[in-house]
Amino acid sequence: MYQQILCSLIEKIANGVVNKAEIDRSVLASLEQKTLSLELRELGFPICCSVNEQRFVITGVVERSDCTISTDIKSLKLLQKEQQLTELIRQEQLDIKGDIKVAQQFAQLAESFNFDWGKELSNHIGDVPAYKVEQLQIWLKSKFSFAQQQIKSDASEWLVHEKNLLVTLPELAVFSEQVQSVKADLADLEQRIATLLADHQADEDIK
Amino acid sequence: MSQPHQPNDNSSNDSTHFGYQTVKTEEKESKVAGVFHSVAQQYDIMNDLMSMGIHRLWKRFTIDASGVRPGNKVLDIAGGTGDLTAKFSKLVGREGKVILADINSSMLDVGRTKLRDKGLVQNIDYVQANAEYLPFEDNTFDIVTIAFGLRNVTNKERALASMYRVLKPGGRLLVLEFSKPEHEIINKLYDFYSFSVLPKMGELVAKDGDSYKYLAESIRMHPDQETLKSMMEEAGFEHTSYKNLTDGIVALHKGYKF
Secondary structure, eight states: OHHHHHHHHHHHHHHHHHHHSBOOHHHHHHTBTOEEEEEETTTSSEEEEEEETTEEEEESOGGGOSEEEEEOHHHHHHTTOGGGHHHHHHTTSOEEEEOHHHHHHHHHHHHHOBOOHHHHHHHHHOHHHHHHHHHHHHHHHHHHHHHHHHHHHHHHHHHHHHHHTSOOHHHHHHHHHHHHHHHHHHHHHHHHHHHHHHHHHHHHHHO | OOOOOOOOOOOOSSEEEETTEEEEHHHHHHHHHHHHHHHGGGHHHHHHHHHTTHHHHHHHHHHHHHTOOTTOEEEEETOTTOHHHHHHHHHHTTTOEEEEEESOHHHHHHHHHHHHHTTOOTTEEEEEOOGGGOOSOSSOEEEEEEESOGGGOSOHHHHHHHHHHHEEEEEEEEEEEEOOOSSHHHHHHHHHIIIIIHHHHHHHHTSOHHHHHHHHHHHHHSOOHHHHHHHHHHTTOEEEEEEEEGGGTEEEEEEEOO
C-alpha cells in the first residue's frame, strides 16, 4: 500500500499549498476534471493527479487519465526544459500518451506557485524560531554544497593519482630489461654455485 | 491474553449469526441496526482509533482498484459516513452520480451531514436501502462498492445477487471487508487486539463496549477470502479476484458482470 501512502501524502501537501499559496486560479479552473498520470520507473506504480473544485485529488486510477507521462526521476527534472523533450523521447527516457497540453497546464500551474515557506512556518512556530530555521537551512545548504564540491575534487584527485599507477609502455620496457638483467645475474650466480659445488666435491674425493 | 469465545455454529434457515450468538433471521436486522444507531456519532473517530488510520489506506486502495471514470454511476452500499462516496464524488465529476446507500438512518444522517459540510452536494444522492433488496432498476451502475458492510447483512447471497442485478454489463463489484489473516502469529495478535483491546476502547471512547464486541465477533463469523470469492461466483460475477491487505486482516474482492 505504498502507493496509497504516497498518494495520500502528496494530496495533503498539494492541497495545503493550494490553500495558502498565490497560484494562478484560472489555470487551476481550466484543469477541472483533467487528470495527469505520472509513471516513474523507480516507483513501479502510477500517480494520477486530478483537479476537482479547485482541489487536487491524487489517486492510482489510471483509467481516467488525459495525459500519461512515463519516465524516471532523473529525466523528470529535465522536463522543464522544453527543448530537451524531443531528445528525451528519442532516447526512450520519456514516453507521453494523450493530450500533452494537459501536462503543460499542470507544469504551468506548478510554476505559478508562489508559496512563502518562511511566512507559513512563522505562523506556526513564531518569527524568531522561523528565522533560526531559515538560517539553519542556509547553513546546511552551504555545508552540503561544500561537501559536494570536496567529494568531487577528492574524487577527481584520486582518479589522477590512480592514473599514475597505470603502467606505461616505456616503464614496461625498463621493467622487462631489469627482469632480464636479474635473470642473467641469477644464471651467473647459479653457474658460480655449480662450479663451487663441483670444486668442493673434487676436494672431498681427493681426501 | 484472553481467548475469543468459540462461535456457536448452529445456524439454520430460520436462524443466523449475530456475532457469536445465533438469533432468528428476522431479528438480526434490528440487532445490527441497534449497533449502528449506537455507534453512528462516534463511527469515524472509532475507525481511526481502531485501525490507527489504516482504514483510510484500505479505502484508497479500493478507489484505485475501481477504475472509476468521469461520468460513471457509482453505488456505495453500507456507505455509512461516506468516506468512499466523498472520493468517488470527486472522481466521477458533474456528469457522474454517486448514490450513498445505507440501511441505517443514523449512519446515513451522519454521512449526509459530513459530506455536505465538505461541500459535496452536486452529484450525491442518499438512499436508505437494504442491500438484499436494492431499490434500483436492473443494469443501472458502473461500479458497486460495499466497504465493511457485507458481514452485517443477514442474507449475503441475496445481497450479492441484488448487487449483480443493479450492475451494468461490464460493471464491477468491489467488496472491502475484514477477512482472515494469512499468518498464524498475526491471527493471534489480531485476536488479542479484537477481543481484549477493542471492546475496552469502545467502552472508553464510544461508551459502548458491547457494540465493539459484536464487531470483533462478526469479523470472525464472516466468510474467509476463498469462500467469499466462491459466493460472488455463485451470484454470477466473473473474473473474480481478491487482494489481501495488511496480511489479510482486510481483503478487497472484485468481480465483474459481463
